[in-house]
Amino acid sequence: VDPQIFVLMWIMIFISFLFFLSLIFWTKDTFLTGPSAKEEAQPKSFTREAIAWSKLFRVIWSPLIFICFFAIYDSFFYTIGPLMAESYQGIGIYSGLILAAYWVPTFLVSMFTQRLTRRFGKKRTAYFGLLIAALPLLIFFVGDSPVLAAAIFFVSASFSSFSVPAISSAYTDYINEAHKYEEEIEAISDFLDNLGYIVGPIIAGVLADRVGYEFSFGWLGIGLIVTLLLLVKLTPKHIRISNRVID
Template structure:
């Protein structure tokens, strides 16, 4: 649970100065690797539609990457006991290099699904490597701040990547797109080499890391896990459901967003839509803490969710007036999502601080509902795009969000009244 904003980055860099050089190399590596990843994230829906797949088929293909990631996560937890960030990141870069090669040659659904499996695996490896590095090379009290710094660089990359992608893609996705993404992957790999060099003789913060210890989660037996999740899930279900829905909306933007963007006709700046979507994530952290301290974490998350859903439901109307205006609308929708995320994370932290024994279960449930959102989101967005059109698909998920937001708010008010009695 960490805060990611430009203000946070400035404060931490001023405090750390030269003492956290490995963290800076890691952040640079993540920055360039994320640009590579997001360029291809922008290109994949376009590639699939260019090859004649329907939006629904595209959604199922993209959703398979999250299924593969979840399965790989399960296998890592079950069978891999020790992980070293160097080996993990080296493997991640090797698989990342294979991904565009498979995409370049893919023509059939099985090959595209293979590409999605590779995609899901290398993204999961990124998370494992990141957690291992932070746990072994930064003090425990600095973990949240360190994650926050890395995340700011990732968000900056997500802003830049769609703009780069739209410059590389003229009429259709061709070799330039893959070559351009490969350049960023190579630069990221060079920073990984530097990171490995500067950490070679650096003292480990946690002595357990000398034996290859890392943050791979222990997996209890399935029966006890599901019983525990069922009990705890009922208590935190509103927050979990909102987590699921927010990631579903995120999947909408990254699935059908690139297709809509390329139809804006902005001559090389079609990526502005997704850049506008990514920008609020490094801005919202500046004032979220003030809102949550004044009004409460879940209340802020619910109200922001409601406002964002109302705005998103207007997507088709705004697009009909002027498609370019949807860039501004997307920015404000994303701002509400960016407010909801840290508010939700704060509520999870509250649950954990109140009942420390359930920390692993809450984290596991949050991860599970996130994965479900990234499976359902692409499939639902593709189906709605085929049925209603892309603009109305965004409006439809916004309208559904309004209904769910009102239900969550009503439920919270009812619970508050019962507690007062």
């Protein structure tokens, strides 16, 4: 890969960061109105924030771990998926169909998620959706054709597409049940989500360099299966926040 591409990437990131700082500076007082605005704008201390995060993690540790591993799963497809598609010889422009096979189910399957969550619960729908999505990835240990890759991507994405709306709905319930922890719940879930998208490409790159693209997806499948089986076994049926029960 041309090193100039990475130099240009960091330049664009730096410029974007400058725009972000400018946006914060010019809009920091926009929504501060009313007598209590100054009080509400006061940031919480690091100690109080850390304690709140610690308490929340002890309660909703399972959905938080799940959202991190889902981000790792998703980042694999965006990181080494295009490289694997380009590595197949003789398919030319049709290599894009391999990635399309991962995106299409998102629009087709998610509309049925509500029916599943009503029957099985939100957490179980999310967990088993990603668990079943991990199983087809094991086929990469024994096959590596472009048609097979597209089929695996499609089947895997068809089941993982249930997970995002299901777990998002669960987080909405947590926030509704504990309004005073709304900011903390959003912050810690975003942190774990971002952590997954940071760690995922690193793991994908290391595995691809050591074992190749197809085997990288296979090892991803093994890691997800082990993790999700543990989550299914150890996660309580109901998670309590405040004084009420959340499914």
